[in-house]
Amino acid sequence: MLTVEQLSFSYGSQRVLQDVSFKVAAGRCLAVLGKNGVGKSTLLKSLLGVLKPEGDIRWHDQSLIGAKPRQTAQWLAYVPQQVTFGQGSVFEAVLLGRKPFMDRQPSRADLSLVAQIIRSLGLSELALRPVEALSGGERQKVALARALAQEPSVLLLDEPTSSLDMKNQLDWVKLMRRVITEHHLCAIVTMHDINLATRLADEYLLLKDGRVHAIGDETVLKPEHISAVYGVSSACHRIDGRLVVLAR
Numbered sequence: 001m002l003t004v005e006q007l008s009f010s011y012g013s014q015r016v017l018q019d020v021s022f023k024v025a026a027g028r029c030l031a032v033l034g035k036n037g038v039g040k041s042t043l044l045k046s047l048l049g050v051l052k053p054e055g056d057i058r059w060h061d062q063s064l065i066g067a068k069p070r071q072t073a074q075w076l077a078y079v080p081q082q083v084t085f086g087q088g089s090v091f092e093a094v095l096l097g098r099k100p101f102m103d104r105q106p107s108r109a110d111l112s113l114v115a116q117i118i119r120s121l122g123l124s125e126l127a128l129r130p131v132e133a134l135s136g137g138e139r140q141k142v143a144l145a146r147a148l149a150q151e152p153s154v155l156l157l158d159e160p161t162s163s164l165d166m167k168n169q170l171d172w173v174k175l176m177r178r179v180i181t182e183h184h185l186c187a188i189v190t191m192h193d194i195n196l197a198t199r200l201a202d203e204y205l206l207l208k209d210g211r212v213h214a215i216g217d218e219t220v221l222k223p224e225h226i227s228a229v230y231g232v233s234s235a236c237h238r239i240d241g242r243l244v245v246l247a248r
Helices: 040-048 069-073 090-101 108-120 136-148 166-182 194-200 223-230
Strands: 002-011 014-024 029-033 054-059 076-079 154-158 186-191 203-208 211-216 234-239 242-247
Touching (some): 014 054, 014 211, 040 076, 069 076, 069 090, 076 136, 090 108, 090 136, 154 166, 166 194, 186 194, 194 242
Parallel strands (some): 029 186, 029 203, 076 154, 154 186
Antiparallel strands (some): 234 242
């Protein structure tokens, strides 16, 4: 269980996060929703330890506040919105995920784990191909594979579908749902598209002006909350059993 309590952060005198609290269990996904600039990326950076927030972040009974970067990287993995890779093959890019565990050279166990992750994500045919030669969807898979190579307990994803077309967005969501379940991950993902979020997440945190406006299952995705958070009128319908939110 990841527990976040009273998390706050300021850039100088500007308060960006204020008293954000939530819990996410293993095997579950929390989607953080809200307009641009409300603190979604700042929240992820605070969880990662890139920023130094007030409050507490705990994995079970272990506080992550003040943890060393290498220790944090053994618990939390991060897939950024803009994925960058150096020169090298897909295999080498994924192997970088083992860096928090390697002193010098990768062990046979490291190499075996990377090969297994590459197979599980359907990247075997691309393993020796240069990363810069891949499509956007393929690069996102490589970024996910690199994160999984850390064997994290918590997976953080910042707008992972923002640069993908509709087909790749749907494929990505299906893949993530499988990965979260198979690896028993505690996942937190920031998204703009509510309808994609409902395909992926179990719970939703609506962020407004750096504060939690609402949190819970899909019952919180109601027109009054969406209007308050996004400033638009909406209607909620069920299509084939799935909640769909339409702007008016």
